[in-house]
Structure formats: structure tokens, C-alpha cells
Amino acid sequence: MTLAEAAAGLAGVPFRLHGRDPRHGLDCIGLFSAAMARCGVAVRVPAGYALRLSQPARWMPDPAAYGFVTAQAPYAPGDVVMLSPGPAQLHLAIRSAHAGWIHAHAGLRKVVIQPCLPKGQVLGHWRLPPAA
Template identity: 50%
Template sequence: MTGSGLALAARELVGVPFRLHGRDPRSGLDCIGVLEAACSACGITTRLPARYTLRSRRLPPLADIAARLGLFETHGQPEPGDVLFVQPGPCQQHLMIATGPCRFVHAHAGLRRVVEGPLPAGWAVSRHWRPLP
């Protein structure tokens, strides 16, 4: 899986409806579903966690998820295909896939669809991963 391939696969999901715990682009995706579907389009088939709430004090097993997808932790300017774990608010966690240094694809619960745009102001980046070269 290349970063540019993951970014292109994520971009293909823009417009898919939002659905909490959604894992099928035909019926809807949440942020983890976007990552799972984009990875699947790149030939990486895995089932990511599906039992969680929108707000939680407990983080999912991030290192395990990243390892299963062939991602390594990094820092700095996002590149296409990088996966960011962000905190939109207190006790909220969210995943985004970079399509460029300042653009990201993610499932937006408020807009009820997968969107592409800049990192919203105030969303703190907790973890930053990149596909292995």
C-alpha cells in the first residue's frame, strides 16, 4: 500500500453517507470505516474495531491497528496517505486520511457524509502514521 494509493482510495469515498459503525461504502461509513474501505481498495483487507461510542475516555488499541495496516508513527507535515488520529473535542477521537499537506478525507457526522477539506481549527493531532515505504 502506498501513501498516494491510500489517498486516492480515500478521495473516492467522498460523498458516501455517514453511518456510525458503518463499514460498507454502499450503505455508509464512519471514520474507521473510511480507513478500512480505503485500505481494502489498496489490497489490505482487515476488520477494524466496530464497537465503540462517539465519545470515550478510553482510546482504542492504536498501535495494534497501525501495525495491522502497515503504518508507522511519524511527525511533521502530513503527506498523502498519512493517517491522523485527532481529537475534535473532549473525549472525542477521530481518524482522517491526508490527501495533501493540508487536506484530509474523513467521515463527518455533522454533515452526514464523507468529506475532504482542511483540518478544522482546534482539532488536536494525537497520533500521526504513514504507510511503510
């Protein structure tokens, strides 16, 4: 299963801040973690962060620790981007296999697939290299 497929399979799961289990709800970090788990990779994720972060790097999983490399546009299925949707806010989204974006949408209260990249400045863009 690819990361894009794993994440798309979580569409519709309720949004829950600090959510790590699809049965109870996910936030954007929980979505990344759950999608990676569906691909057979356990991700160590932080707990106890707020919606606004004073030290963002402390709270986000390091994609390089899970085999991701820094990527450049164009976006490809399974790419992970970190966005800043507002002051002191961070958000993760995963590129779908069908040119959309999968993310935990706090306003809609669920994991969604939408055609456009979520609003915000792109702070990071990572990709899993092709399997050898």
C-alpha cells in the first residue's frame, strides 16, 4: 500500500486534536502517523501540543527519520507538505493519488480529500524515494 492510498483510506475519519487512532479521530499529525502505520511504519509522534506553537520544530515528526527526502515541485502522490496556515500554526497534508490533498480539516471536523493544497505558506516538502 502506498502512503497516498493509506491516507485516502482515512478520509471521513473525525477530526480530533491530538487524535492518534482512526477509531476515535485524527489531527494532521495523527493522519500522518496512521497512514504510515497502514504502510507498516511506526511513527513516533509528540503529545501535548496546542493549535498555536511557540516552538514548532519540537512538535512535528521529522520526515527524514522515516526515509523521506526533501522534494521539489511538481508534487507527486504520497508527498508530505508542512504548511503554516496562520501565525504559530503548522499543518501537514499528503498528496493523493488523484492530484488532490488529504488532511485533517479542523473546520470540517474530519479528514478530507480536497482538490487544492490547504491554505498556507509551504514550509517543507518531502517524498519517499522510489523503492530500489
